């Protein structure tokens with residue numbers, strides 16, 4: 027039986043998206059899930075001496091079928107051979123159906139950073155909606171596997187390229203999503219390392235290059251800015267007119283100031299050259315798709331803190347909270363963010379717009395919520411959970427104490443509000459991560 031997901035008002039969610047500003051972005055949730063919840067491979071079929079592991083693999087296949095409600099035909103069926111510890115890769119024999127749009131409706135969209143957490147989900151939505159999508163990514167933190175299910179589709183193109191170098195293409199819409207945050211050093215798991223020069227270079231040079239491209243092609247330009255532009259805010263919740271409180275020389279400055287200068291550039295091109303711009307200030311977002319850097323991010327409080335907590339709880343390891351756990355954050359689920367980005371892109375709003383979920387948790391409360399959900403899911407699957415501990419480690423420098431979006435502008439100008447409860451998004455993620463762990467791909 028497929029998983030039932032309820033929205034904030036208790037209604038079952040079967041689709042995401044809406045028809046707004048003349049742009050219909052509604053798609054079936056099951057179709058989307060068949061892309062991001064698909065298994066990486068299946069265990070070799072009908073072995074006469076099936077081991078427990080293989081049988082467990084079959085169970086996982088069934089588990090995935092629960093998520094993806096009959097859309098298995100669109101899943102890749104790479105086969106794992108336990109005897110030789112090898113894998114035979116297959117490509118999709120059939121792509122998921124995409125809308126047939128007339129040439130005037132079909133947009134040519136470039137998504138830079140399109141292989142990342144956010145980008146890959148945006149790409150899935152735009153593809154299913156029938157647009158032509160080019161992903162530009164250097165795969166620094168993203169992974170080809172997040173969008174590989176579209177490779178070969180006539181509407182899709184993937185380019186390995188670094189945005190700090192100029193890039194030429196013809197297009198209508200440009201969405202810029204890269205952030206350049208390297209993994210922490212494996213030998214220093216508790217220290218977050220910045221390649222600060224590359225980080226700020228990506229923000230500045232990448233945005234400059236892409237704005238130049240938007241100017242030349244007259245494409246509409248959307249930049250994914252961040253709540254980090256507010257720094258450690260003195261105003262709570264943060265609204266778009268607040269100028270922020272950022273340490274310009276601290277270890278986080280390369281990211282925070284990088285995004286601030288990217289916004290400055292964006293409005294420079296808007297005022298000076300008439301580039302049609304949209305600025306989304308994204309608050310912490312959690313995402314079910316697994317990218318390569320599960321436990322390595324410079325910012326342990328961004329969307330990836332969620333992945334870290336889930337993985338630790340499922341493995342029965344202590345869950346690590348940085349600081350005393352009293353700092354607050356709010357988390358939005360990816361589908362709400364993608365709805366917001368598409369609504370913003372198609373609206374006339376050129377001012378910055380906050381996109382985030384206003385439900386505020388302390389990080390300590392959030393860790394407990396994740397632990398409860400992991401235990402609930404384990405019990406439902408017939409496993410008696412072992413209660414893991416939540417441990418506290420020193421807080422990184424300059425980390426903000428409070429972060430919650432004021433989304434009044436998004437409500438008024440985009441008629442956008444988050445629909446997903448944190449609990450629902452987390453449940454989906456926990457089930458998926460659990461399946462991935464048994465499969466061996468996490």
Ligand SMILES: NC(=O)c1ccc[n+]([C@@H]2O[C@H](COP(=O)([O-])OP(=O)(O)OC[C@H]3O[C@@H](n4cnc5c(N)ncnc54)[C@H](O)[C@@H]3O)[C@@H](O)[C@H]2O)c1
Nearest residue numbers: 139141142143144164165166167168188189203204311329
């Ligand atoms: N996820 C969140 O919670 C969150 C919160 C606030 C803002 N944002 C913003 O949203 C955007 C996407 O975030 P994400 O979570 O998907 O991050 P991500 O790291 O998963 O994705 C970024 C993508 O950009 C690519 N990239 C990095 N440097 C590049 C370069 N120089 N050239 C080409 N590609 C490059 C990476 O390989 C990756 O695929 C970022 O701009 C980020 O600042 C995200």
